[in-house]
Amino acid sequence: MLAYFARRLIQVLPVALGVSLICFMLVHLAPGDPLVAVMPIDATAEQEQEMRAAYGFDRPLPVQFGLWVWNAASGDLGRSIATGRPVAGEVMRAVGNTLMLAASAAMIGFPLGVALGFVAGYFRDTWIDRGVTALAIGGVSTPNYWLGMVLVIIFSVQLGWLPSMGAGPGGSGDWRWDIAHMRHLVLPAVTLAVVPMGVVMRTVRALVADILSMDFVEALRAKGLTGRGVLTHVARNAAPTALSVIGLQMGYLLGGSILIETVFNWPGAGFLLSNAIFQRDLPLLQGTILVLALFFVALNLAVDLLQSAIDPRIKRG
Amino acid sequence: MNMRLSGLKALARGFALTAATVALATMAQAAGTLRVGMTASDIPLTTGQTDQGGEGMRFMGYTVYDALINWDLSSADKPSTLIPGLATAWTTDPADRTRWTFGLRQGVKFHDGSTFDADAVVWNLDKLLSPEAEQYDPRQSAQGKSRIPAVASYRAVDPYTVEIVTKAPDATLPYQIAWIMMSSPAQFAAVGKSWEAFAKTPSGTGPWRLTALVPRERAELEPFADYWDKTRIPQLDKMVLIPLPEPNARSAALLSGQVDWIEAPAPDVIPALQANGFAIVSNALPHNWTWHLSRLEGSPWSDIRVRKAANLAIDREGMSALLGGLMIPAKGFLPPSSQWFGAPTFDVKYDLEAAQALMKEAGFGPDNRLMVKALISPSGSGQMLPLPMNEYVQQSLAEAWIDVEFSVVEWNTMINIWRAGAAHESSEGAHSINFTYFIQDPFTGLIRHMASDLIAPNGTNWGHYSDPEMDALFAEIRNTFDPEAQDAVMRRTHEKYVNEALFLMVTHDVAPRAMSPKVKGFAQAQNWFQNFSAITIE
Numbered sequence: 001m002l003a004y005f006a007r008r009l010i011q012v013l014p015v016a017l018g019v020s021l022i023c024f025m026l027v028h029l030a031p032g033d034p035l036v037a038v039m040p041i042d043a044t045a046e047q048e049q050e051m052r053a054a055y056g057f058d059r060p061l062p063v064q065f066g067l068w069v070w071n072a073a074s075g076d077l078g079r080s081i082a083t084g085r086p087v088a089g090e091v092m093r094a095v096g097n098t099l100m101l102a103a104s105a106a107m108i109g110f111p112l113g114v115a116l117g118f119v120a121g122y123f124r125d126t127w128i129d130r131g132v133t134a135l136a137i138g139g140v141s142t143p144n145y146w147l148g149m150v151l152v153i154i155f156s157v158q159l160g161w162l163p164s165m166g167a168g169p170g171g172s173g174d175w176r177w178d179i180a181h182m183r184h185l186v187l188p189a190v191t192l193a194v195v196p197m198g199v200v201m202r203t204v205r206a207l208v209a210d211i212l213s214m215d216f217v218e219a220l221r222a223k224g225l226t227g228r229g230v231l232t233h234v235a236r237n238a239a240p241t242a243l244s245v246i247g248l249q250m251g252y253l254l255g256g257s258i259l260i261e262t263v264f265n266w267p268g269a270g271f272l273l274s275n276a277i278f279q280r281d282l283p284l285l286q287g288t289i290l291v292l293a294l295f296f297v298a299l300n301l302a303v304d305l306l307q308s309a310i311d312p313r314i315k316r317g
Numbered sequence: 318m319n320m321r322l323s324g325l326k327a328l329a330r331g332f333a334l335t336a337a338t339v340a341l342a343t344m345a346q347a348a349g350t351l352r353v354g355m356t357a358s359d360i361p362l363t364t365g366q367t368d369q370g371g372e373g374m375r376f377m378g379y380t381v382y383d384a385l386i387n388w389d390l391s392s393a394d395k396p397s398t399l400i401p402g403l404a405t406a407w408t409t410d411p412a413d414r415t416r417w418t419f420g421l422r423q424g425v426k427f428h429d430g431s432t433f434d435a436d437a438v439v440w441n442l443d444k445l446l447s448p449e450a451e452q453y454d455p456r457q458s459a460q461g462k463s464r465i466p467a468v469a470s471y472r473a474v475d476p477y478t479v480e481i482v483t484k485a486p487d488a489t490l491p492y493q494i495a496w497i498m499m500s501s502p503a504q505f506a507a508v509g510k511s512w513e514a515f516a517k518t519p520s521g522t523g524p525w526r527l528t529a530l531v532p533r534e535r536a537e538l539e540p541f542a543d544y545w546d547k548t549r550i551p552q553l554d555k556m557v558l559i560p561l562p563e564p565n566a567r568s569a570a571l572l573s574g575q576v577d578w579i580e581a582p583a584p585d586v587i588p589a590l591q592a593n594g595f596a597i598v599s600n601a602l603p604h605n606w607t608w609h610l611s612r613l614e615g616s617p618w619s620d621i622r623v624r625k626a627a628n629l630a631i632d633r634e635g636m637s638a639l640l641g642g643l644m645i646p647a648k649g650f651l652p653p654s655s656q657w658f659g660a661p662t663f664d665v666k667y668d669l670e671a672a673q674a675l676m677k678e679a680g681f682g683p684d685n686r687l688m689v690k691a692l693i694s695p696s697g698s699g700q701m702l703p704l705p706m707n708e709y710v711q712q713s714l715a716e717a718w719i720d721v722e723f724s725v726v727e728w729n730t731m732i733n734i735w736r737a738g739a740a741h742e743s744s745e746g747a748h749s750i751n752f753t754y755f756i757q758d759p760f761t762g763l764i765r766h767m768a769s770d771l772i773a774p775n776g777t778n779w780g781h782y783s784d785p786e787m788d789a790l791f792a793e794i795r796n797t798f799d800p801e802a803q804d805a806v807m808r809r810t811h812e813k814y815v816n817e818a819l820f821l822m823v824t825h826d827v828a829p830r831a832m833s834p835k836v837k838g839f840a841q842a843q844n845w846f847q848n849f850s851a852i853t854i855e
Contacts, residue, residue: 033733038368038456041732042765043463045774048736054455082368083359084456084513085532149565156573164569165561171534265559265566267534275358275533275562280729 077287087287098268102253109193113200121208139198145259165265196249247303349854354561354579365500366457371845382498382521390848397844414486431503435473464496492758599827608821611739624818629672630717647822659808661815697728738773
């Protein structure tokens, strides 16, 4: 297992390098200029040239990329072109906020998805199954940014129960787990939870329905096991696949929250990424994507390890 | 009975006590906190020279800092003019017009308590222009250097006098100087000579001081009690700036009471805001929405009859309906209320018959339509609603037998094309570019668009326009040192702009902002920058 863990860690390197290279190339292929973020639009060509040299954009692209990789390897992700602040600090703070949002959404979406999926699978082809399936398809199909806006209109604008934006009355800088701050988390977390909840619900429903029709379940029943005993076996058999889907969905929650964070002005990695894209802030863009990619890889690794712990038939190594 | 009476008395006392508490609390909050939802995606640079364009200067420039020369932002009824700021007077030497002397205001303190003087002015100019100086800041330089192109050298004559020498005689220097914000040298030293540290605890001389900063989330400003201009000491207890770049998020934040004021509400949300009791405040703004026309050889816009016909073919009142009334129909390149508008003889209005007559005269007609290619962007800072507005213009011009083919490019790309000029291959032979302009001073308002020496890529004369008569007017503006006489030259220049229909002049933005009815005392100046000092919250 340790050898497997070490090998997976080594595999992170080409993944990180590949992600960075693709990101770097995409930014340079896209129209626009990173310097737009830092200069008045009517700056002269001479001043533009000075700034280009100051930021190193006058160097050949391979040199620019090589330097960035070299610095990133020592933990220096550079400085944001738009703000001048160190990228590492910006990204880690934003990723922290996204993790908080994603974890909250996971706590809402995954238990509900698993529970409802289990119920639907157990009562397959009944009205309960159809109701839950409809809910799951609705969740997967609803554009979450639209849902977010609707929830804002209902719960913030009309009812005035919950805030519509921000990460707490004083911003994320003084976040505390109290009512005043957690109120800000409710709407974005619920909105973000809907899609993964639907996906997990459908997966678990299909798994449970499938496992219940297997011969070994008949054998269990023939041996006299009923209700809870059978369900325990079904759950253990469904867990590895469900866990794998949950892991992927956790990745979605981390990296796919860009629209939700924009709608709710949540200062997370998605919001940061969106700003970096619009401002062509190359160091910030690369830093954010790299950190998110590393989180994604770490998450997959954790899921793989958990899978083998739950189901010894799955061998790693 | 007695018990009941005493119970009632106790209840009454309770009510009275509660009412008094509420009243006291209300009194304590009488000045209140104003929470502003900005369109910017981040808090503007806090060190002095701001980023984030006009909005940055509005909220983090003229609030925390002062320039030697400020804009008069006290009135909504007249165009803004320059007024003394940290300089009380400025003169040029009649024998050598490149030599300017600025007499500085005495007794001015920075927020950190240090004294503002001539050394501070020199220090701040070095901050932008001298890469060898320890306080040189590339980020502020990127924002500020291009604003003072005339400055050649500067020195402190005595503790309260500064001399600035320009590269050539340039009477527009006061407008340039109004961009330059004065940061505190003492505070820079106190925070370890680091602009990054200074950004967290900045110190200027302005009416507001920054008391809290969460990058990308909020900035809190509180009044500076020792501000030198007692009429501009803020009435509020606090002003909170919140970046809210997404228009729907901004509107929702206002409607749900999380902010009291939003910049640039989306036009389609304005009726809902008004129906909910929110005030929409707007005013004329030195801004225009135009098509900058190519004057390269072969451009159809080189024919004055075609240019005039196009200007007469647009029903601007119809466009106003499209924008919910939040525009001022163009009567020229500058807004009609501008002090430099003058009295042009060409009346910019909707007159399709006259437009068609001019087109016929130019050799075009229903069977011989003119084809033009126009660069537009789907979005962009100050571009208002570029897609529907450009489609409206396209339809209007079609009625005057001008068929428009759009080349739609992303905004950042558009900026690069604009800098590169009409002759550059990136323009792909386009005959015009839809670009909105900040037109607040002689240079940004008129000179930069049409001066021969600023033909792109040397400057932002995108269309390669060149006219010795216009260049002579620009030279006259730069060499007229009496402000009133200079205004007169500006008016003549603008008249030429309009009479020769040098642009397709469509509309002016009115900088709408929506605010809670609790917000009182705000007078929206006809300027990109605003005065927040008189505001209170009820």
